[in-house]
Amino acid sequence: DPFVVTIHDVIPLVRPEYSRGFVHRRLVKLLLGSASRRSYHIFVPTKWVAEELSRRFGIPKDKISIVPYAPSPALKPPDESVVKNILLKYQIVKPYYLAVSIYKPHKNLEYLLQAFGMLLGAWGAPSPPTLVFAGLRPLDAKLLREKAEKFLGTDSVRRIRFITDFLPEQELAALYSAASAVVQPSLLEGFGMPVVEAQKLGVPILLPDLPWAHGIAAEGAMFFSTVKPFALAQ
Numbered sequence: 001d002p003f004v005v006t007i008h009d010v011i012p013l014v015r016p017e018y019s020r021g022f023v024h025r026r027l028v029k030l031l032l033g034s035a036s037r038r039s040y041h042i043f044v045p046t047k048w049v050a051e052e053l054s055r056r057f058g059i060p061k062d063k064i065s066i067v068p069y070a071p072s073p074a075l076k077p078p079d080e081s082v083v084k085n086i087l088l089k090y091q092i093v094k095p096y097y098l099a100v101s102i103y104k105p106h107k108n109l110e111y112l113l114q115a116f117g118m119l120l121g122a123w124g125a126p127s128p129p130t131l132v133f134a135g136l137r138p139l140d141a142k143l144l145r146e147k148a149e150k151f152l153g154t155d156s157v158r159r160i161r162f163i164t165d166f167l168p169e170q171e172l173a174a175l176y177s178a179a180s181a182v183v184q185p186s187l188l189e190g191f192g193m194p195v196v197e198a199q200k201l202g203v204p205i206l207l208p209d210l211p212w213a214h215g216i217a218a219e220g221a222m223f224f225s226t227v228k229p230f231a232l233a234q
Contacts, residue, residue, distance in 0.1 A: 002040040007032060009190025010052045011106060018106040018188070033057050043067050045191040046215050068216070071197045074169040077177055086174035092161055096130035097206075098179040100172075100194040101186075103140035108185040108208070109133075110147055111229055115185075117152040118233035120159060134163045134175055176201045184213075187226065192216050206232065 012019035012028045019025045036042060036057045042064045044050045050064045078086075087094070097116070101107050116131045123129070133144065141162040148157045167175070176182065182198040183206045195216050198205045205221040207213035213223065225231040 003038075004041045004043065005035045005039040006043045007035070007049060007053060008045065009049055009188075010056065011188055011190065013056060014052060015106065015188060018104070041065065045069050046212065048212055048215055049190055069191050069193060069196065071193070071200045072169055075173050075176075075197055075200060076169075077201055078170055078174045082170060083174045083178050086171050087178060089171075090132075090161060090163055090175075092132055092175075092178075093127075093130055094178060095127075095180045096132050096161075096178075097181055097183050098132045098134065098175055098203075099183050099185075100135045100175075100197070101133065101184065102135060102137060103144050106186055106188050108187050108226065109144060110151070111226065112183060112185045112232070113144075113148050113151050115229035115232035116160070117156055118230055120152075120156055122233065128159060129180065130159050130161060132161045132163065132175065132179070134167060134172070136162055136164050138164050140164070172197075173201060176203050179203055181206050181222075183232070184208075185226065185232065186212070188212055189216075195221070 010032065012025050016025055036053060036059050042053065042059065044053065044064060044066055045068050047066055050066055053059050053064060054061050099112060101109065103109055120128050136144065141164050145157065145162055148160055176198055181204040182194055184192055184194050185208055189212045195205060195207065199220050205217060207217055207221045207223055208226045209223040
């Protein structure tokens with residue numbers, strides 16, 4: 001029977017160092033190639049994914065439709081009282097920067113940690129900012145905390161919050177709304193939901209000066225170089 005397929009990204013094929021090895025890359029290639037050829041039509045979230053599929057598997061461009069993802073309708077600006085309660089629940093003090101992400105190599109979170117350390121070192125005000133990670137899996141939080149202690153030291157790590165709880169839309173919206181900015185330093189993404197979620201809530205967004213980020217955010221973000229963490233710390 002005819003079927004359609006949605007393909008989120010092709011990162012393991014484009015950047016092998018972000019895959020889990022040869023077997024993983026081979027399986028991804030076989031699955032994507034089979035799904036692309038056998039399907040009646042293909043939906044992808046960005047132009048970058050469409051172009052890579054067309055080039056790598058010889059898929060006609062008219063067989064691919066670009067349909068960007070949309071944030072949940074339930075993600076709405078919360079009341080101030082809700083925001084206050086959520087920040088108290090997670091022991092977050094303003095000002096803070098928010099990164100909504102799991103921990104994988106292409107997410108570039110080590111870069112963010114180093115940039116945050118530089119920011120703390122240069123901060124002149126009595127109340128330095130906090131860095132909040134949301135969306136982490138428990139193992140993600142453990143590994144990222146170890147990286148933070150290595151890069152920044154124990155004192156600076158006290159300025160970082162690692163949230164591993166499942167966040168309902170109301171809590172996520174509260175974290176977005178109260179943030180000074182949302183940061184997503186990824187080197188490559190199939191899409192990037194935190195970008196459109198932050199845009200919906202009117203929160204400033206800091207993104208890498210890379211094609212994937214420009215393709216999603218257009219002019220609705222501030223862009224930084226990923227060459228040196230100092231570029232983001234500024």
